[in-house]
Amino acid sequence: QSALTQPPSASGSPGQSVTISCTGTSSDVGGYNYVSWYQHHPGKAPRLIIYEVSKRPSGVPDRFSGSKSGNTASLAVSGLQADDEADYYCTSYGGSNDVIFGGGTKLTVL
């Protein structure tokens, strides 16, 4: 299976909102409600911020939200803060007990 498609970069000023897309196919993103998003600060462990398309784990601020339409999932970050600057990865269940990662998006807070 091919990696999910994410834009390589995104940016926004503090306080603004930004949306990151994650495009797959009907065999992964479009076929299952098992899209997750991870925040990864370089040198640290990745952090789960969204699971099952739109659910937030305990402790994740509601500034982070997820959605899906067809074969494309999206992560929205509102009220951008300096600490939101990180790499963001989407994943989807791809059937046959596989997980597919997106290529990652580097979010810059200007």
Add this chain to the structure above:
Amino acid sequence: QVQLVQSGVEVKKPGASVKVSCKASGYTFSSYGISWVRQAPGQGLEWMGWISGSSGNTKYALNLQGRVTMTTDTSTSTGYMELRSLTSDDTAVYFCARRSLFSLDYWGQGTVVTVSS
């Protein structure tokens, strides 16, 4: 609290094998699987596969099948990932993570594996 603590830095020669451990605590080990993910320098995250914490059933990424083996020791709540026939392309940070359905909700700190002659 849930914690996953990985083994330390590894330096290997091409052709060798490496085995990374991941000791879990703070939850019932057999109730969750362990997944392994790696990140090569300058690259994105790559899913390597996972193993059930109860049955030991595994699923490996296609590109690693034949070279990777994931195991668990339920007596010590530890997962292991062994990668054989190493090349420089295997130089990466290797992460273990707890699998919760189809997401990875807790992660280890990462293990640096360097393959160099």
